[in-house]
Structure formats: C-alpha cells, structure tokens
Amino acid sequence: MSVRRVMRLGLWGLSGAVLAGVGLLVWFGAWHYPALGLSGIPKAGYRQAMEIAARGMTAADGLRFEDFDFCKYREVERGGEAYAWGAARCRAADGSTAFYWVYLEWSKKRGQWLRNYSLELAAPDDEIYFTRQNPGQIGRARLAGGKLLGQLASRVREALAAP
Amino acid sequence: MKTLVSRDNLIRVLLLVALGGTLYKGFLKTPEGATLFARQSFYNGLVNDGENTAIMKERHRDVLEATDKAIKVRLAELRSGVYKPAPGSLVSEESLERAIRKDVATRARAVDDERRAQEKLERAKGLEAAGWRMGWGCPPAGEARP
Numbered sequence: 037m038s039v040r041r042v043m044r045l046g047l048w049g050l051s052g053a054v055l056a057g058v059g060l061l062v063w064f065g066a067w068h069y070p071a072l073g074l075s076g077i078p079k080a081g082y083r084q085a086m087e088i089a090a091r092g093m094t095a096a097d098g099l100r101f102e103d104f105d106f107c108k109y110r111e112v113e114r115g116g117e118a119y120a121w122g123a124a125r126c127r128a129a130d131g132s133t134a135f136y137w138v139y140l141e142w143s144k145k146r147g148q149w150l151r152n153y154s155l156e157l158a159a160p161d162d163e164i165y166f167t168r169q170n171p172g173q174i175g176r177a178r179l180a181g182g183k184l185l186g187q188l189a190s191r192v193r194e195a196l197a198a199p
Numbered sequence: 200m201k202t203l204v205s206r207d208n209l210i211r212v213l214l215l216v217a218l219g220g221t222l223y224k225g226f227l228k229t230p231e232g233a234t235l236f237a238r239q240s241f242y243n244g245l246v247n248d249g250e251n252t253a254i255m256k257e258r259h260r261d262v263l264e265a266t267d268k269a270i271k272v273r274l275a276e277l278r279s280g281v282y283k284p285a286p287g288s289l290v291s292e293e294s295l296e297r298a299i300r301k302d303v304a305t306r307a308r309a310v311d312d313e314r315r316a317q318e319k320l321e322r323a324k325g326l327e328a329a330g331w332r333m334g335w336g337c338p339p340a341g342e343a344r345p
Contacts, residue, residue, distance in 0.1 A: 105268070108261065112250040114243045121258055123265040132282035135269035137262055157262075157269035164266070164298040165289035 069191050070150035072198055077149055079142055082109045082120040085149040090124040090138045093154055096194035099126035099134050111142075118142035120149070123157065134159075155187065230333040242327040249320030256316040260309040267302045270295055 073092065077085045086107055094101045107122035121139040128134050135157040140149045158164065161179045171179060202208075226232035233241035274295040276282035284290040 105265065106261075110254045110257070112247055112254070114250065115247040117247075117251055117254075119254055119258065121261065123268070130281075130283065132276050133272050135265060135272070137265060139258070157266045158273055158298070160284065160288050160290050162298075164270070164301060165294040167294075167297070171289070 064192070064195070065188075069195055070152070071143075071146065071148060072151070072195060074140075074149045074151070079111070079118050079149075082118070082140065082149065083107065085140055086120050086122060086138055089140060089149075089151050089154070090122075090136065092194045092198065093138070093151075093190070094124060094126045094134075094136050096190045096197065097136075097156060099128055099136065099156070101126050101136075105135060116142070116144045159183075161186075231335065234332040238330075242323075245323040246320070246327060249316070249323040253313070253316040253320050256309070256313040260306065260313050263302060263306045263309050267299065267306065270298050270302065274299070 073088050074085050077088075086104070087101075090104070091101045102125045105123040105125045107120070109118070109120045111118035119139075119141055121137070124136040124138055126134045126136055136154070137157050138154045139152045141152045142148075143150045161183050166176070227237055230241070273282055273290070274292065277284070277290070277292060277295065
C-alpha cells in the first residue's frame with residue numbers, strides 16, 4: 037500500500053469517527069437523555085415527572101434531593117404547550133444546602149415530558165461570581181468549557197445509572 | 200397541427216395551478232390575507248404566541264428569584280461555617296454579596312419583561328375580541344389598534 041492510500045483511508049476513518057461521535061452526542065442530548073424514564077407520564081402527572089428528573093440529575097451531581105422549594109406548572113389555552121419548572125432543595129456531601137433548577141417541557145411530538153435546561157443554582161463556577169477582571173479571558177473560557185463538559189459527564193453518569 | 204389538449208398544454212395548466220396555489224398560500228401568510236381568510240387560526244397563533252411568551256418571562260423571573268435564594272442560603276451557610284469553599288474558589292463572602300446585588304438589577308428587568316409579556320397577551324386577546332383586520336392602506340405610525 038502506498039503512503040497516499042494509507043493516508044486516504046486514515047482520513048476517511050477519522051472523519052467517520054468524528055461524524056459518529058457528533059451523531060452520538062446529538063442523539064444523546066436531543067433524543068435519549070431528555071426523555072429518559074419520563075415516558076407514559078401524562079401532562080397532569082408533571083409533579084411525578086419533576087421528581088423523577090430532579091432525583092436523577094441531583095444524584096448524578098452527588099446531591100441528595102430533599103424536596104421542591106417550589107414547583108410550577110403552566111400550560112397555554114390555545115395550542116398544546118405545557119411547562120413545568122421548579123427549584124429542588126438538596127443536601128451536598130458536606131452538609132450544605134444546594135438548589136437545583138429543574139425545567140421540563142411537554143413534547144407535543146413525542147407526547148411526553150422532556151428534560152430541558154436544568155442546572156445547580158449558584159454553583160461555584162457560576163458567572164454570577166465574576167468581576168470585570170477576575171477571572172480573566174482564559175479563566176472564563178476554562179470555566180465555561182469545564183461547566184459544559186462537567187454537565188455532559190453528569191448527564192452521561194445519570195443515563196448510565198438509570199434503571 | 201395544434202390541439203387544445205396536449206401533453207405540453209396539460210403541464211402548462213398544472214404549472215399555472217401550482218403557481219396560483221403558491222401565491223394563495225403566500226398571501227395567507229401575510230396579516231392582510233390571514234385576517235381575511237384564516238381569521239381563527241391567525242388569532243389563535245397570536246394568542247398562543249402571547250401565552251408562551253408570558254410563561255417564558257415568568258420562568259425567567261423565577262430562575263432569577265431561585266438564584267437569589269440559593270446565593271443567600273449559601274452566604275448564610277458560609278458565615279455559619281457549614282459551607283466551606285474549595286481553595287481557589289470564586290465563592291467568598293464578598294463575591295456572594297456582590298452576586299446578590301447583581302441579581303437585584305437583573306430581576307428588576309425580568310419583572311418588567313414579565314409585565315410587558317402580559318401586555319402583549321392582553322393586546323392579542325384585544326385584537327381578537329375587536330375582530331381586528333389588517334387593512335390595505337397605510338395606517339399612521341404607531342401600533343395597530345382595534
């Protein structure tokens with residue numbers, strides 16, 4: 037085999053692997069994870085769906101779910117959209133309190149609740165602690181990247197731990 | 200020899216019909232057309248948009264209020280020694296106090312946004328109740344009023 041041929045095969049393999057990775061990420065983030073364990077719960081069962089979601093995502097972050105600080109359900113009168121959100125009060129390993137934002141949306145297409153943007157509130161890497169100078173540009177980028185990857189890792193842990 | 204019914208003419212007619220259909224569908228997307236021929240679905244869309252926006256703005260205010268509470272609880276636990284920030288952490292008494300102040304400003308804006316979303320929904324319902332129609336002329340500048 038010539039060098040050119042080996043290189044061409046390698047490039048094809050590499051781009052195939054990248055494509056498969058991107059596809060896997062999209063499948064996990066947009067299809068598999070949001071629906072995990074929430075199928076079969078009707079719109080009115082939002083409280084049950086919220087609790088399942090809250091327990092799963094807080095456990096993946098090492099927090100113990102205690103109760104909802106508040107939990108809301110809203111639906112539109114025209115059209116079929118419905119939303120549920122709330123703050124879950126949790127206990128961290130060191131005994132301190134943590135609040136976790138849980139947000140679900142009703143999917144008309146899939147006819148079930150789906151997890152949406154959810155995260156720990158006032159986590160140590162939250163932007164709200166930033167000042168103009170601290171952290172600097174690099175530090176900000178590192179924190180943002182770490183938050184993103186950390187959240188992905190947490191979601192994957194949750195999915196793997198799911199029954 | 201020219202015939203009226205030929206394959207070419209048939210295709211021409213079909214193309215004209217498709218063109219007409221496209222024009223009509225496009226016309227129905229305009230407020231002028233929608234308030235003329237698809238009134239109910241137009242108003243439904245308007246009200247649905249207003250409802251979804253109002254819910255979204257309420258949620259945005261809620262997340263900020265929940266954040267405010269989370270910061271205040273963290274500050275209290277930091278002062279009482281229950282919460283110990285990791286070395287090099289951004290979390291400190293000073294940064295928590297600053298975060299509370301920052302959130303006040305953001306929340307004030309969110310409350311305003313929520314009020315405006317409510318107004319948008321009321322406006323949509325008002326337009327429907329008044330049977331509003333987009334006219335053909337050019338109304339004077341300003342919002343459309345029932």
